[in-house]
Amino acid sequence: MIKFICAKDYDEMSRRAANVISAQLIEKADSVLGLATGSTPIGLYNCLAERCAMGDLDFSKVTTVNLDEYKGLTHDNDQSYYYFMNKNLFSKINIDPANTNVPDGTIEDPEEACAKYEAIIAATGGIDLQLLGIGHNGHIGFNEPADVFPKLTNCVDLTESTINANARFFASIEDVPTQAYTMGIQTIMNAKKILLVANGAGKAEILKKSFFGDITPQVPASVLQLHPDVTVVGDEEAFALIKDLI
Ligand code: PGA
Numbered sequence: 001m002i003k004f005i006c007a008k009d010y011d012e013m014s015r016r017a018a019n020v021i022s023a024q025l026i027e028k029a030d031s032v033l034g035l036a037t038g039s040t041p042i043g044l045y046n047c048l049a050e051r052c053a054m055g056d057l058d059f060s061k062v063t064t065v066n067l068d069e070y071k072g073l074t075h076d077n078d079q080s081y082y083y084f085m086n087k088n089l090f091s092k093i094n095i096d097p098a099n100t101n102v103p104d105g106t107i108e109d110p111e112e113a114c115a116k117y118e119a120i121i122a123a124t125g126g127i128d129l130q131l132l133g134i135g136h137n138g139h140i141g142f143n144e145p146a147d148v149f150p151k152l153t154n155c156v157d158l159t160e161s162t163i164n165a166n167a168r169f170f171a172s173i174e175d176v177p178t179q180a181y182t183m184g185i186q187t188i189m190n191a192k193k194i195l196l197v198a199n200g201a202g203k204a205e206i207l208k209k210s211f212f213g214d215i216t217p218q219v220p221a222s223v224l225q226l227h228p229d230v231t232v233v234g235d236e237e238a239f240a241l242i243k244d245l246i
Contacts, residue, residue: 004246005233010199014043017197017233024129030061034130037081040197049092059095067141068182069103103181110155117153130191138219142182145218151186194230201237208241
């Protein structure tokens with residue numbers, strides 16, 4: 001089942017999404033949270049950090065597994081997702097760093113890197129709640145449009161659209177990595193709950209395609225229509241084309 005929560009703007013979207021994660025942690029203090037990077041979840045992470053600082057949220061028993069990581073970037077590269085997560089969330093909450101996991105982009109051999117990450121996820125006992133952003137082309141994690149849904153953690157060649165979208169974070173487009181390690185669609189679908197966040201008019205079309213269009217690997221997020229427990233939190237602009245359908 002898909003639940004849609006329409007917030008009026010980015011701040012409200014962030015707070016509403018933080019409510020979903022808060023509810024998860026109240027329900028199960030030792031939850032395994034699947035986390036995401038990108039610009040969309042930053043407000044949500046700020047919100048979680050504020051609630052933690054106030055003593056309203058406790059991450060001391062939480063384990064996290066992140067969706068993806070650029071291949072070839074070291075932990076101290078400020079564009080690596082490892083760096084992003086520490087800067088935007090882990091350093092601001094009372095989580096044990098040993099319980100945080102991001103695919104290791106420094107492992108050269110994709111087979112080794114992907115198998116290692118799947119083993120880490122399996123060792124957590126499974127993801128309770130997976131947070132997702134959505135790409136303009138419908139990618140979730142770095143699972144790009146393809147002929148089949150990639151199953152497990154895999155090494156992907158990033159599409160031109162994704163490289164262009166990410167170029168704003170790098171000094172030049174040549175610096176944007178061209179490959180990444182990402183959880184697969186099955187890895188994501190195995191999460192007990194999914195929370196997808198989207199804001200801005202640029203996401204309106206893809207939200208409609210993903211949740212009201214055909215289920216196809218050409219729109220990776222469309223697979224979420226088959227998941228039993230999905231919550232989509234977006235702002236009014238992102239929901240512009242689906243508000244009459246929900
Ligand atoms: P964004 O990225 O939050 O920066 O829009 C989302 C995504 O590509 O998954």
